[in-house]
Amino acid sequence: MSGKRLRRVRQWIGGFYDSLDAVDQRVLWGVIGFALLLVVATVTGVMQLGFVLPTLALTGMWVLLALGLNVQWGYAGLINFSVAAFWGIGMYSVALLATPESPIGLSLGPGVAFIVAIVSSALVAVIIGIPTLRLRADYLAIASLGLAEIIRLLIKNQEGITAGTQGVSIQPLLPEAVAVIEGAVGAFDSVFAWDAVAFPYRGLTDLLLVSVAVLVVYLLLRRMHRSPWGRVLRTVRADEELAEALGKNAYALKMQAFVLGSVLMGIAGFFYAYQFLYVSPSELEPINTFYVWVAVILGGTGSNRGAVLGGLTIVLVREGPRFINDAGLLPVDPAAFRLLLVGLLIVLIVRFRSEGILPPRAELIWPAARETNSDGAGGDVS
């Protein structure tokens, strides 16, 4: 790399850093610090790579869920309490269509499962959306939770199709890709010699795949959010009557946001099935919906970078109590402690920082349209 290009990269990074406000900079350093801590913990053997990589892959999956809910609640103001149901539709698309272990025993491959996950979550979103999106905000909350419970009951009780509470085991995604990764990374086995036996090629494959998905979705959402569609959606959220007075079809816009968000949740379910390799109706419990809600309101309602931070937080909330418990520091049931943590987080965020840690700013403005010589306001992140 030439010195000139290096300087340009450094300039771009500096410019990017300066465009962040104080909170964003602090959060950025926090995330960098956390990443370094993770690296140190892994290199010193405190944490196994076989745990770190799959957990990071799961984080990506939660980020997808949070991005999906952010489209619905953050962009369009829809209180959707059926996140877990769409997630479940995605994971059961994999379980039923691509898994020989399921009662119907179809092995149509992950590609079919991916398409079916998208199509079926979009269809169910339309079916749920038609009756509920015309309702008042709080009715939507209640109705969507009720419909999510119906879907959970169906998956739980239709044992002939879904195996019921027994759940379905799933085979890893793309074993060929795992083999390719192993061939490419296998050279570094010696670097991780202490961990060579358990070198987690599958976790690495999952992480790479979900990272690509998160990146694509993130860029797509940023583009959509800046488009006229994103702007008019914000108007619907802020003042529905105003949007309608301007000739916009608020119902259609809400439906589009609802379907888009639900499809992202379905895709997240697809990844979850392949990352966890086992799905059961308990994943459709409402608590998982509330995890995603914590992610979105903590990160910052309407903010995509907030949704990413929120996804990280969920994994901390879910995995953290286990470490405290393993260390013998938790005198109570870790499951109950986690539940309490989620509950208190919701109450405290709404009370003390309802705009979230990384509230949206300037994300509706094209960078080119922004005054270049302004007082440092406005960044390229949303």
Add this chain to the structure above:
Amino acid sequence: MSAFHEHALLQPAQVGVLDQLPQLLANGLVFSCIIILGAIGLSLIYSIADFANFAHGDTMTVGAFGAFVGAAVFGSGFTIVVPFTAAVVDLRVPAPDIVLFELPLSLYLGLLVGMAIAACVVVVTERLVYKPLNAGSIELLITSIGVALAYRALMQMAFGAEQRTYQISRQGRIALFDAALGIAVTPRDLVVVVLTGVLVVGLHALLQYTTLGRKMRATADNPNLARVSGIRTNEVILAMWVIGGALAAAGGVFLGIDTLVRPRMGFDILLVVFAAVILGGIGSVYGAMIGGLVIGMAHELTPVIPFVPVEYAPAVAFALMVLILLVRPQGIRGESV
């Protein structure tokens, strides 16, 4: 869900489904009582505090566990699990318990304790969490989810995740009902129905014939008008939380008597209660009673519906709720959305 469902499953298909109708109606009445008690408080809070309180189901759980502790303190057949410790302390009172309608007196006292505890808990929550928030109904709704999870987590930490019972001895059916109507009604069913009747009539009398009741009705109707008319709405709102919490607790205790006491019991029944409130019309106490009756009956009458297995009883209630929202969002007695 009552044990009768399992019994019904053993019957040959279609044979006698309609013959079971009186029995199903009796089961439905018991379940309706539980729903009605939850729905009244939820409806009151919806109308006066102006938000869908998702913590109301878990308030029922708090009441059920409160009664558990109360009955243990007063009773002779209980061991006390001291909350938040692993120690099981036996505080048995040696005297034999007095039995009323085949239920120990300690359980009746426990019911009162549970109602008092739940009322205190909701008032403290209102003062600590909801009131300082000073936010719109959506923020309150989301906050109430957090409160619901916190209640449930604390119950689970205090008493463990496993399910418990009030340790009532097995009861036979009441001979009178068996002979006259051919339906199986246990004394505890009768107690649930009669006590619910007492509570509902008491609330009706309070609303119609006391000053507090008139203030409550006025505030529910139009809080701002009530305030400028000189009603101290703060007091009214406090009274409403106390009544709502206490009635929810009674519903929780009855649910515990009818089935089991466990940390998830209230959250699991919340949507059915919401269905009743929406059917009756949000904000209407009498609507909540009607809605509770209809939804409770629908829930227990699932075996009569062709092609719908009993596991889908809650789904029937939810589907009914969505249907009502579609056709008549203002409910039976509600005026406007």
